[in-house]
Amino acid sequence: MQRLQFLRLGWLAITALPGFVLAPAQAQAPATVKAPQRSPFLISRPVPDQASIDRGRALYVPTCGFCHGTNATGAEGPDLVRSFVALRDEGGNEIGPVIKAGRPGMPAFPQLTDDQIRDIAAFLRNRQQDAIDRNAYQIKNVNTGNIEKGKAYFAAHCAACHSPEKDLKGIGGKYEDAVLLGKIVYPTGRGVTPAARRTVTVTANGKAISGRLEYLDDFEVGLKDSTGEYHAFQRGPTVKVAVKDPLAGHEKLMKIFNDADLHDVLAYLVTMK
């Protein structure tokens, strides 16, 4: 094991050189590249400049990647994404001395300039912010179901309200698969048609009035009638409230859906381009 490690370190010391040589060419990259959009709620430290990140990556991969992983998540050497030294770093002030002097089990890279170390620090900060910024994570392939099974499930459970030729025509091209998967369970948000909205009939003082449900809590009910006028009533024993919810079927299905059914139905809906 000792010998193997030595060999690898030797290899690394040699490959470090091409990285160094490559760097000036990478430095020519346009400085106008926009820094990635980050969620301000999650990211409170400065977002590095994209050109610096790119130069840093070009240096890091051949110089450090073999031991620390090309994504900096660790290999033979430690993970640098969640390394306390790399997290405490600002512009190379913490990682610089380690890179230049080495550590037990890690060779020194005295040839790297302060600017190059700053670029490596920018690359590492970007990798850390990739992990921290969960809003920017990318969902992988979710269309893993069986079309035929989905068709059968649809016929048995969904066809009473939905039709591939009518309301769901073209549904497969309307949304990203992950979004559509959610809408199969319970359709809310963008693209939900007025037909899915709850309506209400309120009976008060012997008079019934119906319309679109605007507000309902334990104490008040509000609706808009067909002319768009708003009516509100204080709830009580003499006020009857009858809500009609077109999505009640989804609430029932939601409780019995298993993950395979869900993905089968998705596979079937995706065919409705």
Place this chain on the structure above:
Amino acid sequence: MNIPRLISACLCLSAFSWGQGLDPKKLLQPPTDTWPSYNGDYSGRRFSTLKQINSTSVGNMTLAWTYRMNFGGPAPGGGTMKATPLMVNGVLYFSAPDHAWAVDARTGRQLWHYEWKSKGGIHIGSRGVAIYRDWLYFETPDNYLICLNAKDGTERWHTEIGDVRLEYFSTPAPMVIGNHIIVGTGGDSLDVPGYLEARDPETGKVQWHWNTTPRPGEPGAETWPNKDAMEHGGGMTWLPGTYDPELNLYYLGTGNPNPVWGGQGRKGDNLYTCSIVALNPDTGKMVWYFQASPHDTHDWDAIQTPVLIDGMIDGKPRKLVAQASRNGYYFLLDRTNGKQIVSEPFIKLNWSKGLDKKGQPIPDPEKDPKPEGILSMPAASGGTNWAPPSFSPQTGLFYVSGTENYSLLFLTDTDEKPEGFAGKETNLWSKTSVKALDYKTGKVKWMHEFPGLGGGNFGVLSTAGNLVFTGDQFNNFIAFDAAAGTILWHSRLGGAVANGPISYELDGKQYVVVGGGDSIYAFALNR
């Protein structure tokens, strides 16, 4: 014999002025003319023995005053009143991220405001302040413990309790036990290890430090695959705990493991994350643990208040601890030793294959987040969340704001060693209710489901006036009959109930005080 009388005489005198310090003995008494710690007393019951406002008189309860948090600039973290105020000698003390205030408890008039210049950190909330004699303590998003003079809000000292550069951020209200200021910290963005510390009230120096996850060779290390996983395994200490002075044990719920939704790099139970633990508050040594969610992969921390109940089980008096946990289970344990008595779901859930020998739920790996998505019930926000529950010894009911909810959970980081949250969630549907559970069985005695959809998690207060106070998702603050569950009173606030309501008596008048949106509302009887 004369000493207790002397003490009570001093307390009576001090009640006529404000801005005086807190007698530490007050921390051991049921809250009446004070609310001296996060939960009112060490039991975590949030039960007020006051009954001027009761199920008969509550109809006459009306607004006494409001106070809108004055940040003197932009409000961090949305400016929501998430703190439970303390009330000592006629003054309310509370916090928001980077801010603390003192307000006259009779009128809502601001007495002082303190602002901390932040270095960063996630500004999501501050659960409140702690008081030790004349000194207030609160934690900031950039992980400073700040000690203020309660009289005027001037800073006495500040000390770092966590490194914001590692993605720690602090939300808890500190807890005072003896001469220990017990502080926790949070931070789930990038796989940092959780811990709890006791700090010296005079200097802020560390008295002890307890890691929520073991280090190699320590007990519990066998529940992690390797050193890296346990040292980056999360287990945050987001909330203050409860305390039994007779047993001298501090009860704390710990946070979920990291990476949050990607469990493939941390196979095993991941102790002591998602656990109820009992610690000696003088040494920080753990005495027992019970794990609410072994190997959690859903963000279901078990930080919900471990409520201390002195009850009867099978005809015998028992020292108990109860928790309505974020994973949807109600747990009842023997608090002397952590032995399980009840594990009963209080909402619908689809992730558990039953209980193990210790009474801990067995997770179903089929319901681990997957790249193609799984339907999770509850959603990551859980069957309940951080907002405090309440227990009434009068009704024997445990009141919790519960949510039935569904979401899709996607694993986005499929690496064998994922990082951060490692997944994404789509929330689909939720319905909110308040549930009254029989503390002995966890079965629902009554529940009130709020109309329509929408999640929420609202703090609860119960009182000897046979009342339960909590909120709904429509900004209503509601009083229920504690025994029957019927609605007796409500008021629509300027924002949803965002903290745990409290109650206190001043000049013979009982107040009920709640945070809604960016304001505090105080209610009292109008005749």
